[in-house]
Amino acid sequence: MxxxxxxxxxxxxxxxxxxxxxxxxxxxxxxxxxxxxxxxxxLQRVRAYVRHDDVFPWQVLPEHSHEIPAKHIRVLSLAAKTGGGDVAYFKSAVRWADCLIAMNADIDYDPATGFREIPASADGGLIKRLRDAALNGPPTGP
Missing domain, CATH: 1.10.10 (Arc Repressor Mutant, subunit A)
Incomplete structure (x- = not known):
């Protein structure tokens, strides 16, 4: 009891x-x-922890995990997987992704130096794929 x-x-x-x-x-x-x-x-008011390691093609060191690209990638990943998250953070992350896409840029990571912009691949790169998935929301149906 x-x-x-x-x-x-x-x-x-x-x-x-x-x-x-x-x-x-x-x-x-x-x-x-x-x-x-x-x-x-x-009360089912606590959201389950959402892992983002499937989104990051790199092992991000703790000292870089709070840099702007890491934060925006996590926000876009959360929106893509759950359709949830803070609206203001989501809008900021989408604007950041849109700016990179407009410059035909993507993000790369080096443990020694952190995140950096690189030219996007022919398919638009990680940020474009993640931004598109976030705007489409989580998968629905069976």
Missing amino acids: GRPRTVSDADVLRLSESGLGALEIAEALGTSRPTVYRALRR
Whole structure:
């Protein structure tokens, strides 16, 4: 049977819908962040972690994972796989991809130096494929 719940799912839901994050909800309710995450999972309010290593043709080092190209690639990947993500970040990532495509450029990565622009391949390259997939959204149907 287990211990009784220390916080109400209704309270967690109300605070979540008001825009608070898990840490802020935990502080407001006087509980821990893991407790809040358990409630959010029960309420199906926590998005499953989406892996992006199938999108990155490189192993990106941690010191480069927060560079602009890495962030935009992850945002486009999330939109392509789930149709979700922050709208402002998505619009910014699409504008960034559109600028690269207009310059007939793509992105390459070198662990020693980080990300750099390169000429796009004949098919438009990684960024064009990823941008197109993001704009089309996740696959639907059986």
